[in-house]
Amino acid sequence: MNSSPVGLHRVLEPPGVLPQAARRLDPDPRIREDEVRVRLERLNLDAASYRQLHTAHDGDPDAIRAEVLQIIRTRGKMHNPVTGSGGMLIGVVDEVGPRSPLGLTPGMRIATLVSLTLTPLHVEDDLRRWDGRGEQVPAEGHAILFARSIAAELPADLPAGLSLAVMDVCGAPALTHRVVAARTAPVVAVIGAAGKSGSLALAAARRAGAARTIGVVPFEAEAARLRAAGLADDVVIADARDPIALVGAVGAPADVTVVCVDVPGCEHGAILATAAGGTIVFFSMATSFSAAALGAEGLAADVTMLIGNGYAPGHAQMALDLLRTEPGVAKIFKERVEE
Amino acid sequence: MNSSPVGLHRVLEPPGVLPQAARRLDPDPRIREDEVRVRLERLNLDAASYRQLHTAHDGDPDAIRAEVLQIIRTRGKMHNPVTGSGGMLIGVVDEVGPRSPLGLTPGMRIATLVSLTLTPLHVEDDLRRWDGRGEQVPAEGHAILFARSIAAELPADLPAGLSLAVMDVCGAPALTHRVVAARTAPVVAVIGAAGKSGSLALAAARRAGAARTIGVVPFEAEAARLRAAGLADDVVIADARDPIALVGAVGAPADVTVVCVDVPGCEHGAILATAAGGTIVFFSMATSFSAAALGAEGLAADVTMLIGNGYAPGHAQMALDLLRTEPGVAKIFKERVEE
Numbered sequence: 001m002n003s004s005p006v007g008l009h010r011v012l013e014p015p016g017v018l019p020q021a022a023r024r025l026d027p028d029p030r031i032r033e034d035e036v037r038v039r040l041e042r043l044n045l046d047a048a049s050y051r052q053l054h055t056a057h058d059g060d061p062d063a064i065r066a067e068v069l070q071i072i073r074t075r076g077k078m079h080n081p082v083t084g085s086g087g088m089l090i091g092v093v094d095e096v097g098p099r100s101p102l103g104l105t106p107g108m109r110i111a112t113l114v115s116l117t118l119t120p121l122h123v124e125d126d127l128r129r130w131d132g133r134g135e136q137v138p139a140e141g142h143a144i145l146f147a148r149s150i151a152a153e154l155p156a157d158l159p160a161g162l163s164l165a166v167m168d169v170c171g172a173p174a175l176t177h178r179v180v181a182a183r184t185a186p187v188v189a190v191i192g193a194a195g196k197s198g199s200l201a202l203a204a205a206r207r208a209g210a211a212r213t214i215g216v217v218p219f220e221a222e223a224a225r226l227r228a229a230g231l232a233d234d235v236v237i238a239d240a241r242d243p244i245a246l247v248g249a250v251g252a253p254a255d256v257t258v259v260c261v262d263v264p265g266c267e268h269g270a271i272l273a274t275a276a277g278g279t280i281v282f283f284s285m286a287t288s289f290s291a292a293a294l295g296a297e298g299l300a301a302d303v304t305m306l307i308g309n310g311y312a313p314g315h316a317q318m319a320l321d322l323l324r325t326e327p328g329v330a331k332i333f334k335e336r337v338e339e
Numbered sequence: 340m341n342s343s344p345v346g347l348h349r350v351l352e353p354p355g356v357l358p359q360a361a362r363r364l365d366p367d368p369r370i371r372e373d374e375v376r377v378r379l380e381r382l383n384l385d386a387a388s389y390r391q392l393h394t395a396h397d398g399d400p401d402a403i404r405a406e407v408l409q410i411i412r413t414r415g416k417m418h419n420p421v422t423g424s425g426g427m428l429i430g431v432v433d434e435v436g437p438r439s440p441l442g443l444t445p446g447m448r449i450a451t452l453v454s455l456t457l458t459p460l461h462v463e464d465d466l467r468r469w470d471g472r473g474e475q476v477p478a479e480g481h482a483i484l485f486a487r488s489i490a491a492e493l494p495a496d497l498p499a500g501l502s503l504a505v506m507d508v509c510g511a512p513a514l515t516h517r518v519v520a521a522r523t524a525p526v527v528a529v530i531g532a533a534g535k536s537g538s539l540a541l542a543a544a545r546r547a548g549a550a551r552t553i554g555v556v557p558f559e560a561e562a563a564r565l566r567a568a569g570l571a572d573d574v575v576i577a578d579a580r581d582p583i584a585l586v587g588a589v590g591a592p593a594d595v596t597v598v599c600v601d602v603p604g605c606e607h608g609a610i611l612a613t614a615a616g617g618t619i620v621f622f623s624m625a626t627s628f629s630a631a632a633l634g635a636e637g638l639a640a641d642v643t644m645l646i647g648n649g650y651a652p653g654h655a656q657m658a659l660d661l662l663r664t665e666p667g668v669a670k671i672f673k674e675r676v677e678e
Contacts, residue, residue: 006611006638008583018582018607020637114637148639171636243357244347268357272345282628282646289621289628289646297510297649298359298453299345300487307621307628307644310636 003032005147010120012076019118019146025076027122027144034099034147038091038110040123043137044164046087046116049080050135056082061132068137072123079117086116087135088168089143090160101147111160111167112143113150113316120144152316163320165337169197170319171310172283173204176258178312179279180204185211189254189273191240192261193232194222197283199332201258202231203322214250216240218261225335229328243269259284267291268299276302283308342371344486349459351415358457358485364415366461366483372438373486377430377449379462382476383503385426385455388419389474395421400471407476411462418456425455426474427507428482429499440486450499450506451482452489452655459483491655502659504676508536509658510649511622512543515597516657518618518645519543524550528593528612530579531600532556533565536622538671540597541570542661553589555579557600564674568667582608598623606630607638615641622647 003009009032011017012024019025031037045053045068057063072078079086093108104110112119125140145151154163180188188205192198193215205213215232217223218239226235238249240261246269247253253275259266264286271292274280280303282292292305322329342348348371350356351363358364370376384392384407396402411417418425432447443449451458464479484490493502519527527544531537532554544552554571556562557578565574577588579600585608586592592614598605603625610631613619619642621631631644661668 016581016583018638020634021607114639115633118637150636150639242355244355268360285629285632287628289626289631290624292628292646293624293649294454295359296646297489298457299357300453300489300650301648302651303648305646305648307631307635307646309640309642309644310632311639312641 003034005034007118007120007146010144020115023075025120027076027120027142029122029142031095031097031144033097034101035097036093036100036102036104036145037095038089038112038143038145039094040089040091040139040141040143042090043078043116043139044087044089045078045135045137046080046083046085047135048083049085049087052080052083064132065127065130069123069127072121077116077119077121084117086119088112088164089116089119090154090164091143094142099147102145102149102151104151109154110151111154111164112145113152113167119149150311155320158320158323162323162333162337165196165333166200166319166323167316169200170315171308171312172197172258172260173200173319173322174312174315175281175306175308176201177204177208177318179256179281179306180208180210183255185209186255187212187214187252188256188258189214189216189250190232190258190260191216191246191266191270192259192284193217193235194226194332195260196333196336198260199229199231199329200319200322201260203326203329204318205256205258206231207322214254216246216249225332229331231326231328240269241265243272247272254278256281259287262286264288268295271296271299271301271303274301274303279304279306281306281308342373344373346457346459346485349483359454362414364459366415366459366481368461368481370434370436370483372436373440374436375439375441375443375484375490376433377428377451377482377484378433379428379430379478379480379482381429382417382455382478383427383429384417384474384476385419385422385424386474387422388424388426391419391422403471404466404469408462408466411460416455416458416460423456425458427451427503428455428458429493429503430482433481438486441484441488441490443490448493449490450493450503451484452491452506458488489650494659497659497662501662501672501676504535504672505539505658505662506655508539509654510647510651511536511597511599512539512658512661513651513654514620514645514647515540516543516547517651518595518620519547519549522594524548525594526551526553526591527595527597528553528555528589529571529597529599530555530585530605530609531598531623532571532574533561533671534599535672535675537599538568538570538668539658539661540599542665542668543657544595544597545570546661553593555585555588564671568670570665570667579608580604582611586611593617595620598626601625603627607634610635610638610640610642613640613642618643618645620645620647
């Protein structure tokens with residue numbers, strides 16, 4: 001059978017769009033030659049999606065569960081139509097097509113690293129083991145991975161929740177490493193440095209040869225947390241939305257600035273805190289394209305601005321390796337995951 | 340007097356923000372040591388701003404003029420509060436502070452390349468020479484440039500309207516040249532190739548050593564225009580919002596993709612049309628940061644995505660040089676400016 005590496009053959013309506021843009025996907029369990037079928041263990045709903053469902057139904061667990069079921073049955077995927085977001089899943093590989101390039105074998109316990117918004121999904125058990133009170137949804141059923149999907153084996157040496165938290169942000173250390181390693185001993189500032197993606201980015205920057213790392217955090221409790229983790233050469237406090245305060249805190253402009261703080265309005269500060277010829281990597285989904293583009297122009301700032309791509313080859317392994325080998329990263333993740 | 344290269348000393352309210360974010364600037368004609376005062380000739384309102392004013396006042400010229408005057412008087416800058424946009428201005432340099440780094444001298448006729456949204460502005464003549472019927476506003480008064488502003492001398496050999504049209508998009512060829520020159524003989528696809536920024540990007544790509552250039556346009560009339568200009572090795576037709584159609588038209592993925600088409604929804608197509616390890620430069624202000632970031636992740640695409648910075652050193656001169664030396668660019672600009 002002909003199949004598309006990005007799953008076009010699974011799109012039921014409207015025809016011709018990519019799976020993420022589709023209203024409805026076909027979760028038929030029969031796989032094509034380059035597909036993989038996964039037996040579901042658990043869905044991890046995206047935080048924004050769960051919050052919306054919780055609010056819309058006044059926290060009523062039965063109503064939340066009913067709507068999640070209804071979305072999956074109607075759309076063939078867990079794609080919240082209001083937030084546009086999905087989440088990830090954990091499962092066990094059930095069947096692997098002979099031409100699948102993903103390197104999976106039956107029995108592997110994996111997490112998918114592409115969004116549920118483009119993953120064909122079928123649920124069999126009415127989600128009856130889920131109490132509707134959190135983002136973790138135990139489920140029976142199956143999901144389909146395409147040739148260009150991404151999945152990572154869950155490491156046996158780490159709790160699944162911790163691995164998932166790392167994989168969720170593993171694009172940040174991968175791209176930070178690449179950008180820092182392309183320069184000679186740059187000064188690297190990470191904004192939102194005591195968070196999950198920020199701590200990984202700091203560790204990746206140091207490993208990639210940063211001459212000095214600066215961790216920017218919004219208040220003293222975060223500064224104490226970051227100092228205790230020992231991941232930054234300097235820890236400074238500033239509101240990243242205030243360009244003048246940020247520049248004052250960072251001091252001499254950085255060669256590479258990594259924005260990991262998920263609040264709007266950090267573009268101008270990041271631009272001013274970066275040296276001419278420097279690079280800014282925006283990982284925050286709250287980044288405004290036009291604020292960055294027009295801000296750099298208005299400030300006559302000759303800076304390279306990257307959209308943080310969540311994918312790079314080997315990104316999950318690199319991030320898990322940082323968690324295993326950098327006690328400061330492990331410390332921050334354990335605190336964050338338990339919160 | 341102490342002054343700030345980005346004009347913080349001109350912000351009246353709220354204190355501590357950058358001039359672009361300010362509600363009100365101080366257009367006092369007395370300049371600081373690193374400032375420049377420009378005698379106004381003409382404002383060029385941003386197209387989105389003029390369209391909004393025109394719609395809000397049902398095209399009534401007197402009402403449009405009155406609102407522009409009121410905005411300038413209230414804010415000390417021509418910063419449309421609804422669209423958030425400004426425009427550019429043409430004027431003659433009046434006085435240059437002894438520490439200004441802009442290289443201007445009194446009597447030079449210049450265009451400002453930073454937005455009117457951050458330029459202190461005072462109008463003296465009630466705009467009485469403007470009929471309110473277009474974006475070009477003859478005006479008397481003055482404007483202030485900061486140390487980090489950008490201005491370019493209007494070339495004597497070109498009509499002012501043509502120079503302005505080139506300067507308005509001059510960031511695109513500058514960044515395209517830089518990205519293409521950093522690779523060895525890449526294949527370059529330009530989406531929206533028959534427009535102003537697109538034609539300049541094509542010419543810059545060829546000059547920077549592209550092995551082959553592909554110009555993507557939405558329909559046959561544009562294709563004919565681009566073929567007549569001779570700027571692309573291949574001219575193909577596709578709706579850039581349709582990823583599958585775009586990939587089919589481009590064929591083998593490009594090493595560098597430049598997005599110059601100002602419609603939303605072109606991110607996924609650009610990602611799929613770009614080879615692994617390739618670079619995408621987004622110049623369209625309609626680009627969605629999250630669609631690009633999540634799209635690349637969902638497609639497991641190892642591509643570098645750049646936010647098109649409107650500034651690079653020497654960008655105006657490079658673009659004007661392309662206009663003067665590439666007959667195809669001059670042809671497209673003359674057609675576009677006259678439209």
